[in-house]
Each structure stands twice: as structure tokens, then as C-alpha cells.
Amino acid sequence: MSIISVNDLVVSFGSGSDFKQVVKNVAFDVEPGETFGLVGESGCGKSTVLGALAGRIKGWSGSISIDGEAVGPKRSRSQLAKQQMVFQDPFGSLHPRHTIGRTLLEPLEIHGFDQRQERVERVLRDVGLPPGFRHRFPHQLSGGQRQRVAIARALILNPGILLLDEPTSALDVSIQAEILNLLKDLRERDKLTYVLVSHDMAVIAHLCNRVAVMLDGQFVEVASREQLLRGSVQHPYTRTLLDGSRGYVPPPKLAS
Amino acid sequence: MATRYFNDLHNWLINEEFSSLRQARLHKAYVLWLNLIANPLALAGFLVVLALVLIATLAPLLANHDPILQDLTMALKPPSPINWFGTDEFGRDVYSRLVYGARTTLYISVLVTVIVAPIGFAIGATAGYLGGWVDVVLMRITDIFLSFPSLVLALAFSAALGPGIENAVIAIALTVWPPIARLARAETLTFRAADFVVAAELQGAGMGRILFRHIVPLCAPSIIIRLTLNMSSVILTAAGLGFLGLGAQPPMPEWGAMAASGRQYLLDAWWLTTVPGIAILLVSLAFNLLGDGLRDIMDPRNA
Amino acid sequence: MPEQSKPILSVKNMSVQFPTLSGVVTAVNNVSFDVGREKVGIIGESGSGKSTTGRAIMRLQPATAHVIADEMRFEDVDLLTASESEMRAIRGRRISMILQDPKYSLNPVMTVGEQIAETVILHERLGRRAARERTLAMLERVNIRDPQRVFNLYPHEVSGGMGQRIMISMMLISSPSLIIADEPTSALDVTVRQQVLSILDDLIRERNIGLIFISHDLNLVKSFCDRVIIMYAGRIVETIEASKLDQATHPYTCGLLEALPSLDRPRDRLETLKRQASWAEA
Numbered sequence: 001m002s003i004i005s006v007n008d009l010v011v012s013f014g015s016g017s018d019f020k021q022v023v024k025n026v027a028f029d030v031e032p033g034e035t036f037g038l039v040g041e042s043g044c045g046k047s048t049v050l051g052a053l054a055g056r057i058k059g060w061s062g063s064i065s066i067d068g069e070a071v072g073p074k075r076s077r078s079q080l081a082k083q084q085m086v087f088q089d090p091f092g093s094l095h096p097r098h099t100i101g102r103t104l105l106e107p108l109e110i111h112g113f114d115q116r117q118e119r120v121e122r123v124l125r126d127v128g129l130p131p132g133f134r135h136r137f138p139h140q141l142s143g144g145q146r147q148r149v150a151i152a153r154a155l156i157l158n159p160g161i162l163l164l165d166e167p168t169s170a171l172d173v174s175i176q177a178e179i180l181n182l183l184k185d186l187r188e189r190d191k192l193t194y195v196l197v198s199h200d201m202a203v204i205a206h207l208c209n210r211v212a213v214m215l216d217g218q219f220v221e222v223a224s225r226e227q228l229l230r231g232s233v234q235h236p237y238t239r240t241l242l243d244g245s246r247g248y249v250p251p252p253k254l255a256s
Numbered sequence: 257m258a259t260r261y262f263n264d265l266h267n268w269l270i271n272e273e274f275s276s277l278r279q280a281r282l283h284k285a286y287v288l289w290l291n292l293i294a295n296p297l298a299l300a301g302f303l304v305v306l307a308l309v310l311i312a313t314l315a316p317l318l319a320n321h322d323p324i325l326q327d328l329t330m331a332l333k334p335p336s337p338i339n340w341f342g343t344d345e346f347g348r349d350v351y352s353r354l355v356y357g358a359r360t361t362l363y364i365s366v367l368v369t370v371i372v373a374p375i376g377f378a379i380g381a382t383a384g385y386l387g388g389w390v391d392v393v394l395m396r397i398t399d400i401f402l403s404f405p406s407l408v409l410a411l412a413f414s415a416a417l418g419p420g421i422e423n424a425v426i427a428i429a430l431t432v433w434p435p436i437a438r439l440a441r442a443e444t445l446t447f448r449a450a451d452f453v454v455a456a457e458l459q460g461a462g463m464g465r466i467l468f469r470h471i472v473p474l475c476a477p478s479i480i481i482r483l484t485l486n487m488s489s490v491i492l493t494a495a496g497l498g499f500l501g502l503g504a505q506p507p508m509p510e511w512g513a514m515a516a517s518g519r520q521y522l523l524d525a526w527w528l529t530t531v532p533g534i535a536i537l538l539v540s541l542a543f544n545l546l547g548d549g550l551r552d553i554m555d556p557r558n559a
Numbered sequence: 560m561p562e563q564s565k566p567i568l569s570v571k572n573m574s575v576q577f578p579t580l581s582g583v584v585t586a587v588n589n590v591s592f593d594v595g596r597e598k599v600g601i602i603g604e605s606g607s608g609k610s611t612t613g614r615a616i617m618r619l620q621p622a623t624a625h626v627i628a629d630e631m632r633f634e635d636v637d638l639l640t641a642s643e644s645e646m647r648a649i650r651g652r653r654i655s656m657i658l659q660d661p662k663y664s665l666n667p668v669m670t671v672g673e674q675i676a677e678t679v680i681l682h683e684r685l686g687r688r689a690a691r692e693r694t695l696a697m698l699e700r701v702n703i704r705d706p707q708r709v710f711n712l713y714p715h716e717v718s719g720g721m722g723q724r725i726m727i728s729m730m731l732i733s734s735p736s737l738i739i740a741d742e743p744t745s746a747l748d749v750t751v752r753q754q755v756l757s758i759l760d761d762l763i764r765e766r767n768i769g770l771i772f773i774s775h776d777l778n779l780v781k782s783f784c785d786r787v788i789i790m791y792a793g794r795i796v797e798t799i800e801a802s803k804l805d806q807a808t809h810p811y812t813c814g815l816l817e818a819l820p821s822l823d824r825p826r827d828r829l830e831t832l833k834r835q836a837s838w839a840e841a
Contacts, residue, residue: 041749173818180829206826206829246782248752248779249753249782250760
């Protein structure tokens, strides 16, 4: 059974002349343990789909069910804990005046977990940080370390699903590799399901089993990892994105 | 030996590899202090404010006369070795009244701050966080208060409430909270869409938790700066009310009232208005300089 | 042709230092390079000093920073001794800089056309009408279809790709001989990036000028530039032909290439960089 099932998802903002449909009738299923990618350019609606899944965006219609349970725009506390989000900007996603320990303790307080200190230490170890980091403030951490903390915060409630919004696009190449490896390890160990939003086809192909290519609020193609690597994609837009991730391609010179 | 100790202390405080939360806090305070002493104007402001606090607390030790005791034989004496700043029309020592007046000034400014900061924050942050009609209603109320000149509004309130220092405090507080609320709203709006606030919401944090645990620590510096800068206008308004007879009541020493009563003797006894006038000027200037300095040091937008 | 082979910019042993509370930080450490009529990429991770290098050449480093060098020569100008007014005449006219986000580089209360025309009026003392003609021609040159309309737009009314094309036209209108582009396409989508780069590429070739292309994107620099300078911890660790980047010898460059997920060479795990202290000392 699918762990995430989305049908006829429509998200719109504004009203009157400002009315804009950002996501138009999107449908997909994600199997447990799978990593599903959403790729596209800015404004295509990929982050909005993720926001609707997370419970961050409230104005949607259609149906979303998570872990077999249909959810609405407003989530209960236990529904929120089933999926957690990791944000793009490691500098903006941690409270600048809270220590790492406080950031990690907060969700445990909200959800009334016990053995809090042990859990904080364990989750820090899971993401490869020493327990002494609890006393530090975000500004004392590097971008990669902050992103590890953000992943730890997402993991501390033991969700089955991680929603990853461009988790490595603000990081240096070498740090990106570490975070991608960490995400792979965690996925295998904890049997996690990921939904990964990215604009980088190489990152998508590295981590995802399947990817939906979005253009103007719609899926133009859902391709498998093998298709991406073989280059056997259907839609010309998917091909453009694949070429783009290889670098600059000089346009064919016209006779002049 | 002592220099080595201070060097070690400096290094321990400047080191960012904290081993405890206490060290982290001390580090923050120490860095603030280093920045403060690097800014001479702010430091001057800080020293004057510190002097005000010291004078107010040590008033009984510093004053060499009873500030209330009248002695008509000694009325309107010019400054002399006995009465450093002269005497007023009832023969009271101006220096001693000035020293005790620091207490009144401090009392008013501290009380106004304590009342205004939480009210302004609560109203502004609620409006900013909830948005929609709550925002509209709360901000229109704020606008009504803002649309009156603050001294006029304070006058009206203290006239309605009756003279007296407590009523003056309430009247001034009523005119000071609206800018704080506006500031808190603006700050809340900038942070409410921040990823760390969204992350907390997605983990089930309620409004109270977000406002008090997440927004307060971020708004606090700018509110403190704003209040410090406002302090001079609070002191001036208090003096103005005192001057008009609506603030502190005789015989309580208050700088504004002292200046007011000296007005009639301005030509014969210049010290009666000049000395409390200079005190008001100095203290409000000091608060302004300190506020400006704090803004340079603490505002994250300058970092 | 000796004029052709002579470098436009020559930097020898340049260092940039910042005094901080806890001592002097050397952001750029003894770097030397030449830029001719070519596209030179500077690659590095954040904090490698690549942007500081670009700014130091323009003498746009923060006031607290110290720049020291044996030589910094741009054409006939000694950048080390040039006065601030000489630098103002050089900036924007003979060396131009394109930054990541055009939104922050454009004045929000002036139309984009006026801003470009302003550059011409300022640097070449042209009349308003002539400046407008030049601007429209330049906008057309960067493939803006309706230059008349775009001339009258305000910066917030244009998209990211359009904004960056406007920046390029503004930077190139005064015929500089060197362009420093600091992550010019990082904020752009893939399809728009291709267009912007191809315009930049054409202009550089056409005018036979030099480009310093500062970026963190290995694939992009490899495919766009002629030569690549790789920086690590404020030092240049390697300089190599872009086409030969895959044969790089320095362990840092190799490590970066290995760490990059690739469609052509899928791997189950990415190699992580094992940093060595010796790279920062070399």
C-alpha cells in the first residue's frame, strides 16, 4: 500500500485578478521506502506540492492521504509527526538564538516524549555530530553542520516520511556529497520514505527511484531513475533539464 | 600576574567553543561590552545612565540637605559651598532635590518601560502573527493612539486621571505603547514566515509557544533599543507634566516641577530652572546616545 | 600579435587580510594569475576567497581589509597605486562586474533603460538621445525582443533572466576590456541560464575581451570557460585548461570532481572530501 497518495491536488493563491493556480490536478503515489523526486524550475509548483504534503500550505483541494489516513489542510499533532520537513537554507531554518539542544528538545516537549536527553544525543549521533554540539548556537556551525541539525530535528519525532526541499542546493559540493550520503544511510537504516524537491537532475538521479518533472503546475512526465540515466525520457522539457545539469551547452550556430 | 589573569579571562570569554551554557551567555555579554567601549558616544551615554542609577540609589548618602525641609530664611540663595546649586523659594537645597529627583525620574522611566514593553509586544506580535481581521482591529486601535501628539494625549489622560505620579506613569505609558506595538508587529511579520518558525509549526507548536519562545528573543533587541531611545521622550513628557503641575506633586522633588516653579524667579535665581533643566537635557541625551549605540551594536541587520 | 598575447590583468602574490577580534584572517593568500582575452573560471567552495579575489581586483574590498601584492596591473594601470578617482574611472568603464542577483545591483526607483543610459552619459559624455539609442541597441544585442518596452520597466518588473541580461548590457555598454562575473547565473533556472551564458559568450568573443567567471559550479565552469583556477582556503591550488579538468592532478580538485553526483557516472555513494592541512599551506 502506498504511504503517500495524492489525487487531484489543486493549490491556488489569491483571488479576483490575482487568482493563480500554482498546482493543477497533480496525482501521484509513493511506496514505503521509495524516494520520489519533484524536479522543475522556480515557480513550477514543486515546493508548493511539498508544502501541501507537509501541512504548511492550507489552501488546497483534492485528496492527500498519508500512511493510509486521509488528511485535511489542518493537521492534528500526531498527523504532523508522520512527516517532517528539511528546508533549503541551512542558515534560515534554525532559530538564531536557540542552542542546538533547545531546537532539538522543543518537538519532544510538544509531543510529550520521555528520555529527552537520550533522544537528543542519539539523534545527534545519527546525523554524525558529537553530543557536545547541544551547547552551540547555529552561528557557530558550518552550513553542512546546520543541515545535519535540521535533519536531526526532522528525525527526532521518528517520522516515516521526510520531505526534503532542496536540502543540498545551498551547500558546497563536498558538503552536498556528505549530506546525500547521510540521507542514503538514514533511508536504508530506518526504512524512510523521502519526497525530494530539487532543480538539479544529477541530485535527483542520485537519490530518487522515480521523479516527476513539473512545468507550470503540472506533471509533464514521471520518469524512473534508469530512464534518467539512460536518457530515455519522453518529454523535451525533461531533456532540457538533463542537459542543463551537465553544464553550458553552446547553442547550435546558425550560418552567419 | 594580574594582567595574565585578565588575559586568560579575556580568552576564555572570547572563545566560542563553549563548554557550558553559562559560558555562552557570558561570552555574549562580554562581546556586547567590548563593542560598547569601542563606541565612545554610546559609552558616554551608558556612563551617564549608570550615574543616574547610582545617584538614585545612593541619594540619602549623596544629598547634604533634606530635600523637603523648608527654611524660608534661606530662600533663593545663590550657589555657595553650603548649597552647591543654591536654594529655591522655600529655602530647600536644590542640589539635594536634584539628587532625590533622580529617583523620581528613574521611577517613572522604569515603570513606564515595565508596563509598556509586554503590552506593546503582546498587541503587536498577536496582530502580526494572526493577521487578517485581528491585525486590522488591533492596528486601527494603535493608529488612534498614534494620531494624537503624545504630550497632548498624556496631558489629557493625566488630567482625566487626576494629578499624581502614578497617574502620570499610566498616562505616559498609554502614549508610549503604540510605537512599540507597531515595531513588534513589523518584526513578527518578518520572522513569522522564517523557516525556523515554519519548522516549529510543522512540529505542532502553538501560537503561544511560537510568540514567546521564538519571536520574543528576536524582537527583544529592537524593542529594547526603541525603548531606550524613547526614554528621553518619556523623561521629557514626565518633566512636562511635572512642569504643568500634573505629574509629581509638591513637595516631592521632580526635575520638571522644579524647573516650573523656578520660572517665576528666572531673572533673580537662574539656578532654579537651569540646574534641573541641564539634568533633564543630560539624561535624555544620554539615553539617546545609548540607544543609538545599542542599535549599532545589537541590531542583527547591522551585523 | 604581441598586443593580443599580453595579459589584460596581471596579479602577482596578492593577499587580502581582514583584522577581526581574534586576530588577522587571511582570506586570500599569495595568489598570482594572468587574464588574457579569454574566459577564466575561478572555482572554489564558500570561504575559498574566490569572491574576495574578484572584489580586490576592482578595489571594492571592505574598508577594513588590507590588500597587499607584488603587482596588480590592469592594461596600463597599476591597480595598487591608482587613486580612488582613477579607480572610479576604471570601474564600470574598463572593468565591469556582474553580480549574482541583478535585483540588488539595480536602482529600484529608476527604469532599467535610464540606468543603462546613465552609465553611457557618465562615462562617455554622450547626450541623452545618443545614450538612449545606444541603450536600445545594447538591449537588442542581449536578445531582448522589445527594447522600447523594457527600457521603461522598473527593476521589480523584470524576471531574473531578463534582469541578468539587463545587467550584462549595462556592464558591456561602455566597452570594458575585462568583466568580472561573480556567480552570474546561480540564481537563474537552467533554461534561462543557457540563454544568458550564450549571450555573454558571444559578446566576449565578439569584442575580444577578458572574463573572470567566479562560480562554485564545476560542470558549468568546465563547459563554459577556457581555463580554470581552483582555489582552496585562499590559495590557488591548481590552474588547468577547462577541457582537461577531468585530468586534474591536485587531490582537492579530484576530490571535488568525485564528490559531484553525475548523470554520466552514477555511483552508489559519493566520495567525500578528505581535507588535508597541506592544501592550505602549499
